[in-house]
Amino acid sequence: MYLDQEIAEQPIALERLLNQETDTARQIAAAIREFDPAFITIAARGTSDNAARYAQYLFGAQAHLPVALATPSLHTLYGSPPHLGRSLVIGISQSGAGADVRQVLDDAKAQGALTVGITNDPASAVAQSADHHLWLRAGEERSVAATKTYTTELAAIAMIVNALVEDAALNQELTRLPQYVAQTLAEFISSPLRDPGWVERYRYMDQFATIGRGYNYCTAFEINLKVKELCYVTGDPYSEADFRHGPIAVIHTGFPVMVIAPAGKTLPEMLDLLDKLHEKQAELLVISNEDAAFAHAQNAMRLPAMPEWLTPIPAVIHGQVFALRLAGVKGFDIDQPRGLTKVTSTR
Amino acid sequence: MYLDQEIAEQPIALERLLNQETDTARQIAAAIREFDPAFITIAARGTSDNAARYAQYLFGAQAHLPVALATPSLHTLYGSPPHLGRSLVIGISQSGAGADVRQVLDDAKAQGALTVGITNDPASAVAQSADHHLWLRAGEERSVAATKTYTTELAAIAMIVNALVEDAALNQELTRLPQYVAQTLAEFISSPLRDPGWVERYRYMDQFATIGRGYNYCTAFEINLKVKELCYVTGDPYSEADFRHGPIAVIHTGFPVMVIAPAGKTLPEMLDLLDKLHEKQAELLVISNEDAAFAHAQNAMRLPAMPEWLTPIPAVIHGQVFALRLAGVKGFDIDQPRGLTKVTSTR
Numbered sequence A, B: 001m002y003l004d005q006e007i008a009e010q011p012i013a014l015e016r017l018l019n020q021e022t023d024t025a026r027q028i029a030a031a032i033r034e035f036d037p038a039f040i041t042i043a044a045r046g047t048s049d050n051a052a053r054y055a056q057y058l059f060g061a062q063a064h065l066p067v068a069l070a071t072p073s074l075h076t077l078y079g080s081p082p083h084l085g086r087s088l089v090i091g092i093s094q095s096g097a098g099a100d101v102r103q104v105l106d107d108a109k110a111q112g113a114l115t116v117g118i119t120n121d122p123a124s125a126v127a128q129s130a131d132h133h134l135w136l137r138a139g140e141e142r143s144v145a146a147t148k149t150y151t152t153e154l155a156a157i158a159m160i161v162n163a164l165v166e167d168a169a170l171n172q173e174l175t176r177l178p179q180y181v182a183q184t185l186a187e188f189i190s191s192p193l194r195d196p197g198w199v200e201r202y203r204y205m206d207q208f209a210t211i212g213r214g215y216n217y218c219t220a221f222e223i224n225l226k227v228k229e230l231c232y233v234t235g236d237p238y239s240e241a242d243f244r245h246g247p248i249a250v251i252h253t254g255f256p257v258m259v260i261a262p263a264g265k266t267l268p269e270m271l272d273l274l275d276k277l278h279e280k281q282a283e284l285l286v287i288s289n290e291d292a293a294f295a296h297a298q299n300a301m302r303l304p305a306m307p308e309w310l311t312p313i314p315a316v317i318h319g320q321v322f323a324l325r326l327a328g329v330k331g332f333d334i335d336q337p338r339g340l341t342k343v344t345s346t347r
Helices: A003-008 A010-020 A022-035 A047-063 A072-076 A099-110 A125-129 A148-165 A168-175 A177-190 A196-202 A214-231 A240-244 A267-279 A312-329 B003-008 B010-020 B022-035 B047-063 B072-076 B099-110 B125-129 B148-165 B168-175 B177-190 B196-202 B214-231 B240-244 B267-279 B312-330
Strands: A039-043 A067-069 A087-093 A114-119 A132-135 A207-212 A234-239 A256-260 A283-288 A299-302 B039-043 B067-069 B087-093 B114-119 B132-135 B209-212 B236-239 B256-260 B283-288 B299-302
Touching (some): A003 A010, A010 A022, A010 A148, A010 A177, A022 A114, A039 A047, A039 A099, A047 A067, A047 A214, A047 B072, A067 B067, A072 A099, A072 B047, A087 A099, A114 A125, A132 A148, A148 A312, A177 A299, A177 A312, A196 A312, A207 A214, A207 A240, A214 A234, A214 A312, A234 A240, A234 B236, A240 A267, A256 A267, A256 A312, A267 A283, B003 B010, B003 B312, B010 B022, B010 B148, B022 B132, B022 B148, B047 B087, B047 B214, B072 B099, B087 B099, B099 B114, B099 B125, B114 B125, B114 B148, B148 B177, B148 B312, B168 B177, B209 B240, B214 B236, B214 B256, B236 B240, B256 B267, B267 B283, B283 B312
Parallel strands (some): A114 A132, A207 A234, A207 A256, A256 A283, A283 A299, B039 B067, B039 B087, B114 B132, B256 B283, B283 B299
């Protein structure tokens, strides 16, 4: 199995990225400052689209840059792309081979946009065609389900944002990231989670929801995708606010909900939601570093005490391990889920 | 029951909107031209957020304006809003009471943005605080599940885009919209869909996916939300491209998938996806006006021959009726689904 190894490699991959790509991140930041974009557009698919969701909050909150997610079909199918000349356009793709991501970057470049590629392959089409490239340096990812390329994508975004805002405290926090991730992995050695059998409880669950807010909106999406890819369980990822606008209707006794609720600005709203879910007798799996969040939790998935903006990177690891273990209990092929390929070509 | 009446009222509501708000749409278009935004930001929740997804494609394809969906938590929870001074900011809310939508508009206005509210209540906070207001004139919506306010929101967006691009052919097409919607409703009188019992087949379905692309990406989301709100069935809305990047793994024999595949630029990709879903023995419900799309369909939900860009408005009606009938077969309260309120206050 490669997936367990790739999950465990994440602290090293992050350490390597932070050590070796900081200069590139600074060059990209300098180019962004000079270009002075009115907004950012991000083109990505699948797991990388979840990294784009992180970028939306991080660029917004720290650099005050609004972020739009690209609409690739306007470029590839409708042949009527929006004007991106005043935009910084970032393409995120682990393989760098996504034809639609490439097309958005090429159209944007032709319109005068500043383009940046974030990939795990410097020889790829996306890396070669963008004005700037940040190489993830995650090493080859052999498992179909992306893990270390996702967390390094998030870290790459954090590096660019940090280089842009030049805040010493944020930079200091970022250097501790590999350590936070290692501490999270340590949970699987010494906490109640060390017994992989705890996921047996979920062997026959046939639906599932994941809820996060703000920085961890992306985490809800990415954990949901991992469970879908590896365990073939349908489920829905939500922001806490959107969830209250309709989907909360589906919750009934025993409905499994994974909630990402770390200490930070979003915590009060998330605690209130946890109370509501408990009233409805949902089965709660909670990822947090705040004891109050575990009050009604069947399973406590602990994070170290750390700044909220970096929590999406260790938080997703709990979801990766949950999906891996559940797929194991269900007897599924973990590295080669049915019906999936590593590089998906879409238009 | 109000919901059936509100579904049936949609042709009138659209006709009234087109007749009475065209001048307002022109004034908004003139203000947009003068302001010359670099991009558009849309703040919305729930059903209105799906209208924002339509706006993303329509403004992009026809007016070449990129559209970002707002990140309300950066305004309401993090207190660190992005710079929206070069943006047109549109708030969409049927009640006009959403505190988070209001906050995004207020922050944007303070930063120098041009703001537009689209609501069903001219006395509401959103209507009053925006620089311009387009009134949906849908009449009071009593059912908790939004139907006529959604389709009028889509039409309101189409009116603004049309006023902006001033294309006589597009304007001509838009005037036929109420007729297209009436023709779609006629399906429930004379086609195989006239027998409401056909939904009994889905009484015990416990999962569900909806797939659309481009203009109908929003339709996949909105139908999914209706089924979730009214029938408490979890499911996932997807773009055809994202679906191939992972979630396709969940499909197995009999898995119900509703596919929105009208004639137009997205049809070849959708037909290819329908073939793949058929190979995996999915149960296909297809919304289209193209016979080829019905080849493997268990249920054919027909649309009139019409331009692709307007299809989301009649297409969603098939989903509204499906959700209403399925909720009926399941014995649920249709106007007051459990756990939901008409106006949801989120931060």
